[in-house]
Amino acid sequence: MPVGLIALALGGFGIGLTEFVIAGLLPEVAADFHVDEAAAGWLISGYALAVVVGALVLTAALIRVPRKAALIGLMVLFIAGNALSALAPTYEVMLLGRILAALCHGAFFGIGSVVAAGMVAPDKKARAIAIMFTGLTAANVLGVPFGTLLGQALGWRSTFWAITIIGVIALAGVALLVPRVSADAKSAGVLHELRAFRSGQVWLSIVVTVLGFGGMFGAFTYIAYTLTQVSGFASSAVPWLLILFGVGLFAGNAVGGRLADRALDRSLLIILIGLAIVLAAFALVAGNPIATIVALVLMGAFGFATVPGLQTRVMMYAEQAPTLASGANIAAFNLGNAVGAWIGGITISAGLGYTSPLWAGAALTVGAVVVMAIAAGTARRGSRAGVQAKSEQPLPVG
Template sequence: MPIGLIALALGGFGIGLTEFVIMGLLPEVAADFQVGEATAGWLISGYALAVVVGALVLTAAVTRFERKPVLAVLLVLFIAGNLVSAIAPDYGMMMVGRIIAALAHGAFFGIGAVVAADMVAPTKKAGAIAIMFTGLTAANVLGVPFGTMLGQAAGWRSTFWAITVIGVIALAGILALVPKTGHGDTTPGTLRSELRAFRSGQVWLSILVTILGYGGMFGAFTYIAFTLTEVSGFAASTVPWLLIVFGVGLFVGNTIGGKAADRNVDRTLVVLLSVLVVVLVGFALTAGSQVLTVASIVLMGGFGFATVPGLQMRVMKYASSAPTLASGANIGAFNVGNALGAWLGGVTITAGFGYTSPIWAGAGITLLGLVVMIIAAAGAKRAVRQAPCDGNADADGRVAVEPVAVLH
């Protein structure tokens, strides 16, 4: 394993921590700035919206530059954002800091996924992407609970100072350990060449699967605390520990999903999304049982995040002649899915369907994602059958007659 992947994972850890740790610190932040809970919640929503903007606009702006220096600049932006948050004198400046950090989020993961894939052999690309995303899962498993405890013990600002330090260490690691180029699979292109990748229908189908497949899981997860306390009967004090269990599922699923996607992306995604639908339906039906709820949480996290390396790899595969912007767009798609799932889950609760309704809604969204994935996979196989028999097509539908679908 190239050691540069560890540096990318550390950057992912810091960014994931910035995104999620605020959830556990909202009461302290709201009290310090003397704002209501809903207003404080915009520090989460504003961050998510800025991620989408950064994933598209910022990635598009840097496509013509070498990727390693771009990653370094993005981490400087991330460090600056968290520094602003740590010293923010009021709520408005805190929001500015959150937005600055979020702008780096989407572009870092989008470009970082391309760099990670270029650092390994073609048969190990999804696994390399999974290693980078391991930082994000570790942020959920370890970073969020410990960051919350640090903020509660030493003040919420101490957590953002700690994240700033993590960013500095990750920056040093990327400068020292990430090679300027990988195996030469991809090189920076112009914005026009990057936009050309979106001519591929498979790129758009992949992005849609990301929105629906990941959005379903996140929609169920958004209101999980209410499900655990109001339906399963857990005490509120046990929720953080149950979320750690969920995070363990994320970690394991991410690792296994990356290895499986390296063998066959489409088959892996169809299987994972199918099982995820079953898991969500089972969770909704058995949420009244504490034992089965714990099992469901682990499986939901595992199968939900196991899709991530494959989802990211698939869009890069069909945009492989110019993958940077498409990769960034797919990171934005994850956040669009987050927003969609959270919104629909909130609608079902408001409508009076109870605290298991977001899980049912998530199962429905994921089922739609599965249908789109089956259609996309069938289209890829049809392209293989229609392609000239010159040996330049594989089981996943990569054909040489379609430049944007070639994985060199």
Template sequence: MPLGLVALAMGAFGIGLTEFVIMGLLPEVARDFAVSEAAAGWLISGYALGVVVGALGLTAATTRLPRKPVLLGLIVLFIAGNVLTALAPDYGIAMTGRILAALSHGAFFGIGSVVAASLVAPEKRAGAIAIMFTGLTAANVLGVPFGTFLGQQFGWRSTFWVIAGIGVVAFAGIAALVPAPAEAQERISLRRELRAFSSAQVWLSLAVTVLAFGGMFGAFTYIAYTLTEVSGFASSAVPWLLVLFGAGLVGGNWLGGRLADRRLDATLIAFITALVVVLVAFALFAGSQPATIAGLVLMGAFGFGTVPGLQSRIMHYADGAPTLASGANIGAFNVGNALGAWAGGFGISMGLGYTAPVWIGAAISAAGLVVMVVAALAAHRARGRVVRATRPVTPATTSTVPVPVI
């Protein structure tokens, strides 16, 4: 395994920690700034918006620059955002720091996916992307519980100082371990990058990302309410149950990357189908604690198991201009997060109960499955046309016996 992938995973770990750890620290943040918890929650929404803007804007702005220096610059931006958050004297400055850090998120994962894929043979691209995203899953399993504990014991600002330190380590790792291209990087044209969006398969891939991942995140956003109000777990058990969810993320990310390198579309269809089934079963049996524990692990596994394949797929169909499309797909993950969270919250507000987000998530992911099947069938037909068009013509013969067409 190229050591550069480890350095990219470290950067992904820090960025993932920045995104998710705030969820466990909202009460402390709200008290410190004397704002409501709803207002503190905007620190999550503001971050998500920053991810989408950065995924498109910063990726587009840096397409002509060498990728390794761009990654290092994004890590510097990430460090600055977290330092600003840790030092923030008021809510407005904290929001600015969150958005600043978020701008690096989408561009880092978009450009980092291209760099990770370039470090290995073409048939191992999805696996390399999965290794980089292991940092994001590890942030959920290890980083978020530890970061929440640290913030509760020593103040929420201490967590963001530690995250900034992780950024420094990631910067050093990328600088030392990610190789510069052996030959001059091909000059990237923004016009050509934008031309990738003329591909119907790129748009279908983006739609699958929004819907399939959005369905899972919609269920996950309100999972604490499901666990305590429906499954009957104590509030103190929720962090440890989320560790099980994170373990599912790690396993699914690894398996999804391995299988996607073999059969990309078949793997995505299988994982999204399994995710829909798991969400439906979760909603039906949420009153059973053993079933809920199994559902948490499987939801994480099949939900995040789609990530390497979805990222690899859009890079494949944007072949020759993958950078901006890759960043756009990171933005699509966050659009899906917002869609799922909104739809799940709407279900609860309509009085449908705390399993409503899980049912709604299943429906959204099922829509993603339909789009994925349509995309796979269209790709299969396109490959068939290419094969027929390139089939060699039977040479002429002087024989009077007709030559059959095979």
């Protein structure tokens, strides 16, 4: 395993921690700045919106910058955003710090995916991307609970100082360990990268990402209500249950990367079908605490097993212009989060109960299965047509 992947994973860990740990510290932050829950919530939703903007705009702005230099610049922005959050004298400054940190999120994972894939042999690209995303899953399993405990013990600002330090270490790792490979050469520019979006397969992959990730995170957004109001767990048990969910994320990411390297489209279809079944089964057994624990782990495993494959697929069909398409797919993951949470909220508001986001997530995932089947079938027919056309070419004479 190239050591540069460890540096990318550490950067992913810090970024994942920044995104998720705020949820556990929101009451303390709101009390410190004397704002209500709705205003405090913008520290989460504002971050998510900035991720989408950064994944598209900042990635496009960095197209002509050598990729290693771009990653270093993004880590500097990440450090600055978290340091500003830790020092913030007012709510508005805190929100600005969150936005600055979020802007680097999508671009880092988008550009980092291309760099990670360029470090390894073609048949190991998905596994390399999975290693980078291991940092994101580790942030859920280990970083969020310990970051929350640190913030509750020493004040929420201490957590953001810890994240800033992680960012400094990741910056040093990227500078020292990520190689300057041929993929680090300057791109032909934004117009060249935009040509990737002429591919119908790129768009189909992005739609699968929105629907598939929207299905899982739409259910996950309201999981605390499901666990306490339906499954009967105490509120104090929720953080520990979420660690189990994070274990599922970690395992799914690792297995999904290996499966994608063996059979990309087939593995994605099987995983998405499995996710739809798990979400529907979860809704049916949510009243049983033991079955709920099993379903929670499986939801994380199947949900995140799609990530390496989907990221690899969009880069593969983007061909010689993968950077912006990769960033767009990171934006699609976050758009899926927002769409899934919105639909799940609608079902609860309609009085359908706290298992309704699971049913809605299953429905979204079924949509992802349909689109993925269309994408796989179209790709297979295109591949056969290409082989046939090649075989029909006249043999050279001489």
